[in-house]
Amino acid sequence: xxxxxxxxxxxxxxxxxxxxxxxxxxxxxxxxxxxxxxxxxxxxxxxxxxxxxxxxxxxxxxxxxxxxxxxxxxxxxxxxxxxxxxxxxxxxxxxxxxxxxxxxxxxxxxxxxxxxxxxxxxxxxxxxxxxxxxxxxxxxxxxxxxxxxxxxxxxxxxxxxxxxxxxxxxxxxxxxxxxxxxxxxxxxxxxxxxxxxxxxxxxxxxxxxxxxxxxxxxxxxxxxxxxxxxxxxxxxxxxxxxxxxxxxxxxxxxxxxxxxxxxxxxxxxxxxxxxxxxxxxxxxxxxxxxxxxxxxxxxxxxxxxxxxxxxxxxxxxxxxxxxxxxxxxxxxxxxxxxxxxxxxxxxxxxxxxxxxxxxxxxxxxxxxxxxxxxxxxxxxxxxxxxxxxxxxxxxxxxxxxxxxxxxxxxxxxxxxxxxxxxxxxxxxxxxxxxxxxxxxxxxxxxxxxxxxxxxxxxxxxxxxxx
Numbered sequence: 001x002x003x004x005x006x007x008x009x010x011x012x013x014x015x016x017x018x019x020x021x022x023x024x025x026x027x028x029x030x031x032x033x034x035x036x037x038x039x040x041x042x043x044x045x046x047x048x049x050x051x052x053x054x055x056x057x058x059x060x061x062x063x064x065x066x067x068x069x070x071x072x073x074x075x076x077x078x079x080x081x082x083x084x085x086x087x088x089x090x091x092x093x094x095x096x097x098x099x100x101x102x103x104x105x106x107x108x109x110x111x112x113x114x115x116x117x118x119x120x121x122x123x124x125x126x127x128x129x130x131x132x133x134x135x136x137x138x139x140x141x142x143x144x145x146x147x148x149x150x151x152x153x154x155x156x157x158x159x160x161x162x163x164x165x166x167x168x169x170x171x172x173x174x175x176x177x178x179x180x181x182x183x184x185x186x187x188x189x190x191x192x193x194x195x196x197x198x199x200x201x202x203x204x205x206x207x208x209x210x211x212x213x214x215x216x217x218x219x220x221x222x223x224x225x226x227x228x229x230x231x232x233x234x235x236x237x238x239x240x241x242x243x244x245x246x247x248x249x250x251x252x253x254x255x256x257x258x259x260x261x262x263x264x265x266x267x268x269x270x271x272x273x274x275x276x277x278x279x280x281x282x283x284x285x286x287x288x289x290x291x292x293x294x295x296x297x298x299x300x301x302x303x304x305x306x307x308x309x310x311x312x313x314x315x316x317x318x319x320x321x322x323x324x325x326x327x328x329x330x331x332x333x334x335x336x337x338x339x340x341x342x343x344x345x346x347x348x349x350x351x352x353x354x355x356x357x358x359x360x361x362x363x364x365x366x367x368x369x370x371x372x373x374x375x376x377x378x379x380x381x382x383x384x385x386x387x388x389x390x391x392x393x394x395x396x397x398x399x400x401x402x403x404x405x406x407x408x409x410x411x412x413x414x415x416x417x418x419x420x421x422x423x424x425x426x427x428x429x430x431x432x433x434x435x436x437x438x439x440x441x442x443x444x445x446x447x448x449x450x451x452x453x454x455x456x457x458x459x460x461x462x463x464x465x466x
Contacts, residue, residue, distance in 0.1 A: 042171040046435030048400020048465070049177070049363040052168065053307050054319040055346060056365075057338070058149065059192050059326030062104075062372035062385050063393035064414040065335055068136045069108035069117045072412040073374055077103035081375045085415055090297050092143055094377050101413070102376035102383060114404035121339040124347035130404040131359070133399045133464055137408025137417040140370055140389045140424050145192055145326070148369035148389065153198050155428055155453045162202035162444075164428065165317035167453050168435060169208040175314030178269040179277070180211040182260075183315050185303040186325030188338070190253050199319065203446040205267070207259040210319065214298065215305070219278040224271070231271070238264055265321055277313065280305050291348040299313045302354050304345035308352050311362055325368055328377055329384040350397055363399025363434050367392075374414040391417035394427070400434040402466040425458030433460045 013205040064070050078248055080098040096235040108117040111126035116134055118126040125132075141156055142148040147157035162170070165182035174181035184199045199210030213219050225234050242261055249257040280288065280302060281295040288294070292301040300322050307318045327334040346366065355360035371392025372385035391410035397403065408420035432453065443450040 016073055042442070043436035044438040044441055045433065045436045048434045049398070050361045050435075051311055051315065052165075052317045052319075052363045052365065052399070052431070052435070053311060053349070053456070054164075054317070054365045055304075055342075055367075056152075056319060056321045057325045057342070057368040058188070058323045059145070059385055060148075060368040060370045060372055060392075061325045061338075062327065062331065062335060063136070063158060063388075063391070063410070064372070064374050065104045065106055065331070066121055066339070067117075067121045067393045067395065068410060068414055069119070069136050070104070070374065070410075070412065070414045073101055073414065074103035076101045076413075079415075085413070086375075089390075090143065091373070094373065094375070094386045095373060099373075099375040100379070101374060102385065112404065116404065116406055121335065122342045122343050126335065128347050128350045132357065132395045133401050133403060134393060134406045135408055135422055135427075135461075135464070136391075136393050136397045136406060136429065137421045137425070138367070138371075138392050138394050138411060139417045139421060140392075143370065143387045143389045145369060145387070146195065148387075149195075149198055151424055152367075152369045154202070155425060155455050158355050159197050160202050161205045161360070161451070162208070163197075163199050163210065164200060164431070164453060165210050165319055166201040166204050166208040167432075167442070168317050169206045170444070172316055172435065174316060178266075179274070179310070179313055179315055180266065181316040182208065182210040182319075183310055183317070184210040184212045184319050184321065185306060186212065186321045186323070187298060187300040187303050188321070188325075188341075191324055192326050194321055194323065198321075203451070205255055205259045207262045210317075213274070213278060219274050228395055233265060274372075277309055278306060280309075287352075290352070292344045300342050301345040301348075304349045308349060308356075308358075311353070311358055312356070326370065327384045328386065329382050331372075331384040334384075353398065359398040361399060363431065365394065365403065365431070366396075366398040367394030371414075388415075391415060396464065400466055401464055405464075407461070407464055420463070423457070425454045426461055427459035428454050430461045434465070 025102060062075060079101050081101055106119045106121050108119050111118045112130040114130050116129045118129055140148055140151060142151055142157055150159065151157045153163045169181040182199065186194060201209035206217065211220065218224060225231065241264060245257050245261050280293055283305065288305065291305045293299065293305045294302065300320065303320045307320060310318045324338050350359065350364065353362055371388040373388045376383045377386045378384055391414060409418055410416060411418045432439045432442060439452060439454045443452045
């Protein structure tokens with residue numbers, strides 16, 4: 001063979017011996033190309049949305065106190081729950097054989113041109129209700145927090161499955177080479193623990209797991225260089241690590257080595273991009289007041305403003321966890337507090353996305369892992385509601401969703417999803433559809449089986465699509 005006019009004879013053995021290195025280099029080059037902001041291009045359909053903002057109310061908001069009015073509960077408040085309705089049902093905390101019906105302490109009003117009824121707990125969201133599709137007929141498979149949150153986020157109650165954000169990061173890639181494709185923000189009272197597996201990558205390559213950002217202190221833990229280490233010195237260290245990892249990848253072809261290289265490189269770029277991104281003090285006073293955000297606080301309002309900034313910069317999946325919705329007691333006090341902290345920021349986020357031309361390409365999701373029982377847990381001012389998986393409410397906005405509608409219904413007591421029921425797998429199938437992915441075809445081979453977010457179930461809810 002001839003190279004630059006110099007003759008070099010290459011034996012078949014030499015050629016085959018060097019092939020793994022060449023193939024490894026090609027694989028790494030491909031990986032770096034995808035890492036540098038290119039979408040993975042796995043669309044099966046024309047996408048209606050490019051990204052997701054998921055507002056997760058951790059602990060389970062009460063559907064009958066927020067978006068699912070039940071006049072029958074008010075009329076029958078204090079009466080015993082019909083035994084045939086709750087026969088053979090388990091509850092997390094209610095121990096009475098005949099628990100009492102509990103009416104909502106809040107009024108519901110028709111809002112917007114759509115006339116959707118919304119609780120007085122959400123006056124600001126009520127003003128933007130015409131952007132929203134309310135689903136009143138969700139049901140899920142578990143009544144305890146950890147498996148229910150796991151199921152809502154991963155499509156399985158078992159540990160080790162990829163989260164929804166990880167699936168989308170894997171399938172669609174990133175639009176910004178300087179930021180993770182999946183970001184997690186946390187606020188609220190520290191009552192129910194949040195597990196890293198809720199935003200874990202499971203058996204997908206680890207670079208697709210969620211990255212937790214903070215709105216006070218260092219925005220990302222352990223991202224700053226140690227004292228005495230300059231950025232140029234850090235670059236030299238990473239170059240050495242990359243060289244060693246590339247050689248190891250060529251030898252053993254372990255995909256986690258590629259993931260490790262990608263994560264090191266992303267962290268290096270994040271050192272510049274993240275501090276500017278998370279500094280909301282460079283927003284106008286008007287913008288911060290609109291959200292109710294205050295620089296330096298760890299709040300849901302700050303996280304909503306940050307979510308808009310992340311969406312503008314092309315982050316694929318942004319998940320906001322707000323803790324404190326597990327109102328087993330004093331629901332009147334606790335839900336009022338939680339709703340007051342999230343109502344204005346949610347409405348501001350939807351309005352801001354609309355004004356910036358981002359809402360039509362951003363799918364916004366609101367809800368928790370389940371609802372809360374229509375009967376009381378306890379009595380008097382300290383009464384609360386228990387976990388309730390059989391019928392509850394979530395809502396969607398933007399990103400290909402038909403606005404200003406109500407889908408489905410629970411029975412007159414708000415106990416069972418009764419009409420046009422939507423299972424969690426159906427919800428996931430619909431969300432993937434909005435992002436241009438057929439849920440049955442969007443799989444990953446692991447341990448001899450093709451896994452998917454929707455397991456072996458799920459149907460797209462066509463009536464939710466705009």
